[in-house]
Amino acid sequence: MSTSNRNILASAPIWRSLAQLCIPMIAGLSVGAVYNIVNGAFVGSLHSTPLLAALTFSMPVFALVMALGGVFGVGGGTFVTRLLGSLEDPATDATATARRIRQVSSFTMWGAVAAGLVVAAAGLAFATPIAAAVGASGASLAPTAIYIGAMAAFAPVYVAMFALEQLVRAEGAAVASMTGLIASTVANLVLDVLFILVLGWGVLGAGLALGLANLVAVGYYAWWLTTRASAASIAPRWFRADRELVRSVFGVGASELLQSSFLIVTTLVMNWIAIAYGDALIAAMGVALRISQLPEMIVMGVSMGAIPLFAYAFGARNRARLAAGIRGAALAIAGIVAIFSTVVFLFRDQVFALFSADPTVLDDGTRILTAMLVATVFNGFTGLMIAVFQATEQMRNATIMAVAQGVLFIPVLLGFDAAFGLDGVIWAMTATELLVFALGLVLFVTSRKALGAEPSAEAAEAAEAALAEEEVLADAEASLGASAR
Numbered sequence: 001m002s003t004s005n006r007n008i009l010a011s012a013p014i015w016r017s018l019a020q021l022c023i024p025m026i027a028g029l030s031v032g033a034v035y036n037i038v039n040g041a042f043v044g045s046l047h048s049t050p051l052l053a054a055l056t057f058s059m060p061v062f063a064l065v066m067a068l069g070g071v072f073g074v075g076g077g078t079f080v081t082r083l084l085g086s087l088e089d090p091a092t093d094a095t096a097t098a099r100r101i102r103q104v105s106s107f108t109m110w111g112a113v114a115a116g117l118v119v120a121a122a123g124l125a126f127a128t129p130i131a132a133a134v135g136a137s138g139a140s141l142a143p144t145a146i147y148i149g150a151m152a153a154f155a156p157v158y159v160a161m162f163a164l165e166q167l168v169r170a171e172g173a174a175v176a177s178m179t180g181l182i183a184s185t186v187a188n189l190v191l192d193v194l195f196i197l198v199l200g201w202g203v204l205g206a207g208l209a210l211g212l213a214n215l216v217a218v219g220y221y222a223w224w225l226t227t228r229a230s231a232a233s234i235a236p237r238w239f240r241a242d243r244e245l246v247r248s249v250f251g252v253g254a255s256e257l258l259q260s261s262f263l264i265v266t267t268l269v270m271n272w273i274a275i276a277y278g279d280a281l282i283a284a285m286g287v288a289l290r291i292s293q294l295p296e297m298i299v300m301g302v303s304m305g306a307i308p309l310f311a312y313a314f315g316a317r318n319r320a321r322l323a324a325g326i327r328g329a330a331l332a333i334a335g336i337v338a339i340f341s342t343v344v345f346l347f348r349d350q351v352f353a354l355f356s357a358d359p360t361v362l363d364d365g366t367r368i369l370t371a372m373l374v375a376t377v378f379n380g381f382t383g384l385m386i387a388v389f390q391a392t393e394q395m396r397n398a399t400i401m402a403v404a405q406g407v408l409f410i411p412v413l414l415g416f417d418a419a420f421g422l423d424g425v426i427w428a429m430t431a432t433e434l435l436v437f438a439l440g441l442v443l444f445v446t447s448r449k450a451l452g453a454e455p456s457a458e459a460a461e462a463a464e465a466a467l468a469e470e471e472v473l474a475d476a477e478a479s480l481g482a483s484a485r
Contacts, residue, residue, distance in 0.1 A: 262406020
């Protein structure tokens with residue numbers, strides 16, 4: 001780890017650390033969100049409803065593939081950062097810890113590729129049955145199967161991209177993480193023009209463009225980890241899969257997979273209930289979701305960007321810095337949600353009018369948007385608590401939160417629909433987020449001791465002395481980086 005990246009995680013003022021870690025993450029996620037809209041516009045320019053529907057039907061499949069990347073990326077990335085933080089303790093065996101970091105990062109990379117190959121084989125073999133399972137039928141079945149097949153072919157790339165991006169952030173290199181995401185998005189736009197507009201390949205072109213664009217990110221992250229990283233290594237010779245390593249990576253990463261899986265299930269159930277109220281409600285929900293995505297991406301960027309800071313402080317047993325980081329991230333989330341929600345709520349009618357002139361859509365949409373904005377308040381803090389649990393290796397709590405978000409929503413939705421009708425459907429997600437937020441608070445308060453203990457006075461003095469020896473540390477890290485490569 002370079003001295004500047006280590007300072008961001010270890011000793012820089014909290015607000016500066018959060019800004020340098022979170023702003024690049026927010027930028028990368030926001031660019032991706034904008035691209036999702038543009039990608040749909042490219043396919044929509046072909047004036048084929050079945051082709052456009054194929055993108056929507058395929059979203060759950062892509063979400064599952066990316067969630068698999070999260071298993072390795074979040075699990076392996078937080079493990080690496082905790083190990084880096086433990087080097088702050090003078091009693092830590094630096095040589096053994098450095099070796100372990102290389103083993104974890106190599107397992108994260110090659111385990112992700114192996115898992116992606118399994119998904120690719122299954123997706124290519126069963127593309128049409130999978131397309132039917134996610135709801136495609138009639139004219140939309142064939143293009144959906146084609147798009148799913150194209151995604152399946154690149155599954156190892158998608159999974160590896162997410163895993164590698166997390167490893168880069170694990171070293172505190174937030175700018176490098178953002179660079180890879182933006183490079184991928186730009187490549188995607190260029191390839192969309194070529195494959196869809198010039199060559200006319202439709203959804204196949206969209207699938208190929210997405211896969212090749214992610215390959216660009218994989219290439220960049222692999223280059224960075226090979227030539228710039230001083231601790232992590234993706235060299236196959238460091239690959240290990242012992243019990244303790246697998247348990248830690250999968251234990252933390254499993255919450256990502258569960259969270260995404262339940263999100264898909266709840267989305268399908270929500271659509272099934274909402275469609276009974278007519279197409280206007282479905283259209284209104286789609287527009288409201290797009291509007292509320294922006295603050296959600298920003299808030300997610302804060303939570304995800306801060307994970308390395310939390311994990312490093314936890315590994316270093318620096319409870320004061322961990323607490324300060326959590327407080328700072330919580331204040332940032334509160335400010336973002338308050339500002340955006342207030343502006344959008346005050347101008348909700350005008351904002352919705354930009355998307356539709358249908359009075360029914362406008363009426364339903366403004367109510368749905370209000371409910372979503374309220375839900376974002378609770379969802380933002382819920383995401384932060386999950387990030388803290390993941391960073392501090394509280395696998396049980398992270399899993400409970402991920403499961404609760406999916407399990408609670410279905411009975412709340414069915415109950416609210418039966419009791420309050422359309423208003424119940426609109427506010428069901430908000431009520432669920434409130435319940436999950438309350439559960440998270442209970443888990444957070446009861447697990448505060450697990451967040452780490454203050455080091456003894458002797459250990460603190462030794463740590464400060466060690467940090468003051470910059471030249472010695474720099475030489476050691478340079479030697480470590482050379483041996484890793």
